[in-house]
Amino acid sequence: MHEWALADAVVEAAKAALGDRDPACLRGVTVLIGELQAIDREIFSFALETILSGKPFPASIFHLETEKASFRCEACGTEWDLEESRTITEEQREAIHFLPESARAFIRCPACGSPDFRLQKGRGVSIRSLEVDAREGCV
Amino acid sequence: MSDPRIAVVEKRLSGVRRILAFSSAKGGVGKTMCTVSSALALALGGRNVGILDLDMQGASAHLFLGVKPRLPEEKQGILPLPVTERVTLMSVAAFTGERGLPLRGSEISDAILELLAVTIWGPAELLLIDMPPGMGEETLDLSRLVPRLESLVVSTPSAVSVTVVERLLSLLKELRVPVAAVIANMVQEDSSPVRELARRAGVVRVVEVPQDPSVEAAIGSPDALSATMAGRSLARAMLELGYLGSEKPDRIR
Numbered sequence: 001m002h003e004w005a006l007a008d009a010v011v012e013a014a015k016a017a018l019g020d021r022d023p024a025c026l027r028g029v030t031v032l033i034g035e036l037q038a039i040d041r042e043i044f045s046f047a048l049e050t051i052l053s054g055k056p057f058p059a060s061i062f063h064l065e066t067e068k069a070s071f072r073c074e075a076c077g078t079e080w081d082l083e084e085s086r087t088i089t090e091e092q093r094e095a096i097h098f099l100p101e102s103a104r105a106f107i108r109c110p111a112c113g114s115p116d117f118r119l120q121k122g123r124g125v126s127i128r129s130l131e132v133d134a135r136e137g138c139v
Numbered sequence: 140m141s142d143p144r145i146a147v148v149e150k151r152l153s154g155v156r157r158i159l160a161f162s163s164a165k166g167g168v169g170k171t172m173c174t175v176s177s178a179l180a181l182a183l184g185g186r187n188v189g190i191l192d193l194d195m196q197g198a199s200a201h202l203f204l205g206v207k208p209r210l211p212e213e214k215q216g217i218l219p220l221p222v223t224e225r226v227t228l229m230s231v232a233a234f235t236g237e238r239g240l241p242l243r244g245s246e247i248s249d250a251i252l253e254l255l256a257v258t259i260w261g262p263a264e265l266l267l268i269d270m271p272p273g274m275g276e277e278t279l280d281l282s283r284l285v286p287r288l289e290s291l292v293v294s295t296p297s298a299v300s301v302t303v304v305e306r307l308l309s310l311l312k313e314l315r316v317p318v319a320a321v322i323a324n325m326v327q328e329d330s331s332p333v334r335e336l337a338r339r340a341g342v343v344r345v346v347e348v349p350q351d352p353s354v355e356a357a358i359g360s361p362d363a364l365s366a367t368m369a370g371r372s373l374a375r376a377m378l379e380l381g382y383l384g385s386e387k388p389d390r391i392r
Contacts, residue, residue, distance in 0.1 A: 001213050002215070002217050002257050005147070005217075005259070006143075006256070006257065008147055012143070012146035012150065013142075013145070091210065094210055095210060096234075098217055098233075098234055099253055100253070101242055101249060101253070102231070102234040102235050102240070104242055105239065105240045106235075115241055119246075123249065124253070125144075126142065127141075
């Protein structure tokens with residue numbers, strides 16, 4: 001389950017952002033899960049709990065938010081979402097799960113069929129924000 | 140907020156002793172052949188080797204190695220495709236097969252970072268990276284994300300290749316990416332234009348690989364590739380450059 005590698009990245013990034021401050025300073029981490037990558041939230045949360053095992057901060061401070069994917073065709077300007085990309089197969093979905101950029105090989109504009117489109121949002125895993133305690137020694 | 144994937148790149152590569160990018164600003168000079176033949180030679184010498192094909196829009200290492208694209212296995216990350224007992228391969232072809240993958244610059248950067256963050260290289264001691272032609276995202280991103288990157292720069296003796304590759308050598312110097320050697324590939328008679336190029340760039344080591352018509356017929360077979368004149372030349376080079384010899388890396392400039 002490659003969700004583990006991404007959960008590990010989020011944990012390491014939170015540790016790096018915290019630096020040498022008291023781990024208790026970190027009150028919350030909002031993780032954005034892009035719809036396109038179709039991360040299994042249950043596995044991702046379990047991976048966070050297992051990787052951390054409560055140290056240096058509890059997994060409960062991580063809050064997962066899903067971001068809808070949206071595309072825009074460069075040729076005709078049509079905007080669409082993932083539900084409208086019905087032509088992709090299960091295997092192609094899995095490829096996109098591993099590497100979201102694979103979508104460029106499989107998805108086409110539903111209006112004009114162009115392969116020239118942009119993913120506007122909802123790609124993969126990112127950290128939206130970190131909440132740090134305002135007390136002395138934390139900020 | 141910075142991208143969380145950056146935080147794990149070095150961790151994913153922590154088991155890899157040396158990371159070599161086979162680069163050239165010019166297309167068609169034989170980067171992929173040099174990458175895969177070097178990997179096969181290192182494996183024959185007892186090393187475990189990973190190959191990362193970063194040519195997103197022209198992935199072809201799998202074709203040289205006779206690897207049929209298929210989705211990788213997952214194990215707390217994704218596992219590169221097995222090639223031989225000691226060689227593995229990660230390539231966008233594992234995800235998109237032989238379909239075209241039209242990517243813009245930022246998408247290439249995202250794909251590079253994703254592969255570096257989630258690929259589990261396992262026992263690989265050396266990672267050989269097959270770079271696309273040019274000096275875009277792959278060169279810039281890799282030099283930033285993988286500070287211990289070394290480069291092997293490939294050029295043919297053609298004046299066009301030498302001129303274009305000289306631009307890359309200048310850039311690598313500015314990026315502080317050490318160049319372990321310049322590979323003079325497809326040499327028919329005279330490798331002096333490439334030797335001169337290396338001298339101007341201050342690169343001491345030059346590897347000479349002859350023009351070898353038997354390579355085309357060997358494509359798709361690791362054994363046949365290793366047996367070509369070009370394959371044997373690269374095997375000698377891997378030994379001479381110290382990638383097969385000592386456990387401790389040779390220092391390069």
